[in-house]
Amino acid sequence: MLKGFQKADRKEVLSLINRTVDETPELQSLVVHFNPKDILFKEGDTLSYLYLLLDGTVSLSHKKEDLSSFEVLKLQPGHFIGIVAFNTGNNSLTTATSIEKIKTLRFGQDDFEKYLNQHPSLRSPLQQLMMSNMTERFKVNLELESRLHTLNHTLEEEGDELKEAYQQLEDSHQKLVHQEKMATLGELVAGFAHEVNNPASSLLRSSESLIANFLEHSDKNPLGQMFQLGLESAPLSSTEIRARMIQVQKRFPWVSERSLIRKLAQISDKGYEIIESVRKKIPVKSLVQQHEAGKFIHNIQLSSERIANLVKSLKSYSRQDQNEAEEVDIRNGINDTILVLSNRLKFLNLELDLKEIPKTQVKLGELNQVWTNIIVNACDVLPNGGALKIATKTEGEHAIIIEISDNGPGIPEQLIDRIFEPNFTTKNQGAKFGLGLGLAISNEIIRQHGGFIRVSNKKDGGAKFEILLPVKNS
């Protein structure tokens, strides 16, 4: 029945009502006119009148939490104004404002039933009107709900997109920071290496000249021979020294000074023969002193060589001069990395199985970052004496596999899929100066080289990283 009540019907009903009002003087008194922007009632009022809009437009508005108001509904002629509040007796949820000059029928609290009863001709149209009003409001509500739903969905989708965009931004930011860091580090290293190289080579050269000077005229006499022996002596462990000190006390019972005994303990048997053969002519202390001098110069040589080697690998390790990929042997990079990290690797059992692999076009400096990341992570979890294995091999003709595995605790299964995610860490952040800046960057570097990286836990415990790189030749 209600379905048939369309807009056309409403017009008819309205004109019927208009006519009836015009014809019935009694009803004339119900007609009220409002000027534009007049307020019929306010939000929160209890309504004592119900209006039927006969002409003009009325806006229903509602206040938001921030006290600004928005329009809820526009009412056209034929609409009741305040129908909900009037019928339920609750406070009005909206404020009704006239938009233009309007004409309404105003019913008091008890008038409505009275007029309906007095004018049977009005009963049916008004009831129809009221029903259609209610239906329309419900329809609006349904529409609103469905719009809200769509809106929420769109919002969610947009949020996801935003998140993704942010993540990408964050990633590239991190990468930039990392690159910046590496660039700065590279510059530092290059400058530092240059500065250290000079004194290191000076040390090396000077000690060689010193040795030559020392030996020039004395290589045949006992003092010179002792010096030579000192030069050739390898440093002894303290256990060896202790054991030899006991032998010295037996062999040279006439020596009682403990520091002299210790020095004698570091001299070879050949030196003892020299000492025994000439000790009547040359005091033992002088002979031992010569040996000690040789030993210290030898120490200088060893140490300066070590500095020079460290500097060399540090330089090639950082490779900041390299922007383009070059055709290189990746194993050189691995060896440099190991040298640079020797401080961390000192107390691990390092097993190297670097099989012949073809040269390939890579950015060695970036790859070194990857090795560093993985090795440093392993060092962090391995106890002293833990085992670390690095192996290279070819996979068919066009791929190289680098395998880095340890015998540490392995990676918890629930984390194994996440370790290449940016910002993933199980360590306290900021605790270490970052040579290794996250596996995410390693992953990215390998990806840019056209390879991939894979991690797994070995059956017998420990983590295994496998990196596959394609062989590219120019």
Place this chain on the structure above:
Amino acid sequence: MKVNKKQLAGLIIGIIGLIIPFFLNIEGLSYAGHVALGIFLLAAAFWMLEPVPIYATSVLVILLQILLLSKEGFIFTSVTESYIPDAYTAFIGTLANPIIILFLGGFVLADAAVKYNLDKNLTRILLRPFGSQPKFIVLGLMVVTGLLSAFMSNTATTAMMMTVIIPIIVQLDKADPLKIGLALSIPFAANIGGIATPIGTPPNAVVIGALSQQGINIPFGEWMALAVPLVVIALLFAWFLLIRMFKPDTDSISIDMSGKFNTSKNAIILYVAFGLTVLFWVTESFHGVKSAIIALVPVVFLTLTGVVTKEDIRKLPWEVLWLVAGGISLGISMKSTGLAEWIVGSIEWSAFGAITLLVVFSAVAVLMSNFLSNTVTATLLIPLAVSLATSGVAGEGFNLIIVSLVIGVSASMAMMLPISTPPNAIAMSTGTIETKDMAKAGISIGVFGIVLVVLYAIFYWPLMLN
């Protein structure tokens, strides 16, 4: 405890020495004298070879005398014809002998002085007039050291002065002989300075204790009147010797004289107590109050005011008091059993002149105390000298007081070896001197000391004592 050969020998000789007289029958010596001889031999062996610490020997001596020689002991429960046993209180009483109390007073004052840095601050002030010329600095150091060690222990004074001179030694050139001179000046001055007052060093206490057994009281001031002129000459000689032997290379040295007197209430109480006590000690002859009684006043006063605490009292060197008491105690029975008389009688003393005897005693004391503790030397020699003097066999001029002084003073003149006195050991351990330096200078001072002591014994002391 590790025992070396010397100590083992001391232990065996001491025990044999104690037992043997029981099995001998020495003519002219009473049975009690035999017992006393045993104790004396044990004490001598133990004190000289030190199988046990010397203070332990001292209390052992007191106990042995009580057990074997007192009326309450095992052997002499009643008076016999040859021996009237002493009450055990006579031996125990030595632990509270007036000289012990006098020393106690000195200890408390010295301990408090160290606690409030009075010694160090006094040193800084007293050194100021001596300028910066090395030889006068050395003189200044010696004067101050001598002065302090007259009232404090020689060893504590030396340790304190080392903190003053080591910074000087460090800034000197390695080869500068002044280093040696400086390092030797302190122990020498401390040894000599100790002679100046009754509380300066334990041998003085042995002398005063032994004389008090003979009924002779030497007031504090009188001792100083007898000793100070000798100390001054000896100090000047030592100074002269050192700057001649180790001529300084530098013209001027600087000493850090900065430092402030502690002005806390307690410190001021101490300064007043120190000053007044010394004043009353020195003036004993005028007011007649015995120095041992005066010595109790600062002890009481400083403990009442809390300047000296329970911890400070525990830190006092009680073993030195035992050492002196043991010596006094030994003297009692040596005399009462007739042992001393017998020893004196067994040698033909009259063959020597009085002066020869003084020279011999002085020389023996210097020689012995170079190798033994000064106190032990005095303890072992004085009973002998006392008997000799009281028996009159040594003739005129061998006055009881004078011979005791000769031994007491000579015992402090030993400074030849690092082991001669603790101050010498401290100076030696700084590593700036060699034994031969110390021996060279120490022998000269020893010889000069003997001459000086004998000269005073002949000319000055008799004058004063009459």
Place this chain on the structure above:
Amino acid sequence: MDHQIYILVIEDELEVMDALIKDLEEFEQTFPIESANNTDEANLVVNQIYESGNEIGLILCDHVLPGENGVDFLISLESRKEFHKTRKVLVTGQAGLEDTVKAINNANLNHYIPKPWTKEGFQKVVVNQLTDFIIDKKYNPLKFMATLDAVRLAEAMRNNTLTDN
């Protein structure tokens, strides 16, 4: 032989050990030196020293060592009463703040010498630490005055109520 006070040096790099012992040479007359390349060896040496009735006055210990690290070793010693007065010094270039704080709090670390060290500074630390040890243990300072800080030892003597005898 008399009771000996040892200096124990723990350092794994042999060249560095050589240099450390060279700088300690002047002390060896008074304080015999023992060395160890790792803490296992150090424990062995420590036990030998104490079994023969001697003791350790000063431990100079590197931090980064094979096996147990220096700080943990010092902490393990701290639980033994006989080492409470032993002076403990870290000689290292590599102990981070965290480890150092741990050593100070749990091992009573007395000093920290960063590498590279200078002979003068190094010897000064050794002198100071051993002087503290001698004073703390109330040993007769005379034997040590020539090697260590004579002024402080004399000062300690002064406060210890010395006597003539």
